[in-house]
Amino acid sequence: MTKTFTALAFGLGLACNAGLAAADNGRLLATGGASSIDGAAGGGITPWAVLAGYGEQGEWGGTVFATRVETGDYRLDVVGGAVSYGNRIELSYARQRFDLGTLARDLALPENTLSQDIFGVKVRLFGDLIYEQLPQVSLGIEHKRQKDFLIPSLVGAKRDEDTEGYLTASRLFLGGAFGYNLLVNGGLRYSRANELGLLGFGGDRRDTRSVLKEGSVAVLFNPRWAMGVEYREKPDNLNFAGESDWADVFVGYFPNKHVSVVLAYARLGEIATLDNQDGAYLSIQGAF
Numbered sequence: 001m002t003k004t005f006t007a008l009a010f011g012l013g014l015a016c017n018a019g020l021a022a023a024d025n026g027r028l029l030a031t032g033g034a035s036s037i038d039g040a041a042g043g044g045i046t047p048w049a050v051l052a053g054y055g056e057q058g059e060w061g062g063t064v065f066a067t068r069v070e071t072g073d074y075r076l077d078v079v080g081g082a083v084s085y086g087n088r089i090e091l092s093y094a095r096q097r098f099d100l101g102t103l104a105r106d107l108a109l110p111e112n113t114l115s116q117d118i119f120g121v122k123v124r125l126f127g128d129l130i131y132e133q134l135p136q137v138s139l140g141i142e143h144k145r146q147k148d149f150l151i152p153s154l155v156g157a158k159r160d161e162d163t164e165g166y167l168t169a170s171r172l173f174l175g176g177a178f179g180y181n182l183l184v185n186g187g188l189r190y191s192r193a194n195e196l197g198l199l200g201f202g203g204d205r206r207d208t209r210s211v212l213k214e215g216s217v218a219v220l221f222n223p224r225w226a227m228g229v230e231y232r233e234k235p236d237n238l239n240f241a242g243e244s245d246w247a248d249v250f251v252g253y254f255p256n257k258h259v260s261v262v263l264a265y266a267r268l269g270e271i272a273t274l275d276n277q278d279g280a281y282l283s284i285q286g287a288f
Helices: 004-016 101-107 152-154
Strands: 060-070 073-086 089-099 113-126 136-146 160-178 180-191 210-222 225-232 246-256 259-267 278-287
Touching: 160 210
Parallel strands: none
Antiparallel strands: 060 073, 060 278, 073 089, 089 113, 113 136, 136 160, 160 180, 180 210, 210 225, 225 246, 246 259, 259 278
């Protein structure tokens, strides 16, 4: 994984130096969002209706990113990227690697990591983040492939790949929070993924997709700094352990349109029988 992060760092540098001049004069700073842990543009644990990069009509945009979530018992590493065209359609990819840490040692598990690939497409249906009466509304589809299915199958997961969809709406209210810009995002996800899909899909308790709520609120104190909260509802498909909803408090720094850094305190609750999985979240993104 060290080699992967080194490659991503190199890619971030290229992205910083290869930004499209047309995008510099288009969308406002920070309105491209960061990269979610599933690869789509938005917050850290939830996507927004915005598309990756800063491209406008007739322009390309894109991002590459690296993310780490560390709880003490577990570690999640994610790398990936996304491209968009015309501020209309986005294609994304993410590779997640979940280190089982304490659980693998205590139970002498046959594997100490779980990983999956996520392929996503998001389409802006209508509206605009700022300038139209209606909020920007986007529809997304993600196909997930779990790569290490032995442990998920032993704890009751029914399949190693699945497709889920989400509908999300975002609005930036200029001066909406005591004179500061306020971003509000809300969405619904149709999924049966266990712990994002890292523990497979469906289970011995329930093998149907659920409608799950997610959302975020952020205050932009100036064009470069944002602070906010996120929430993501999770299904509960497996008998061997409960699955908690996720939430975080984050700070985002956007020095320019080519780099963003997000630092968060994440509350992840119970994961695979271990409670109180709270910890740090760090994500670095390069955009063009």
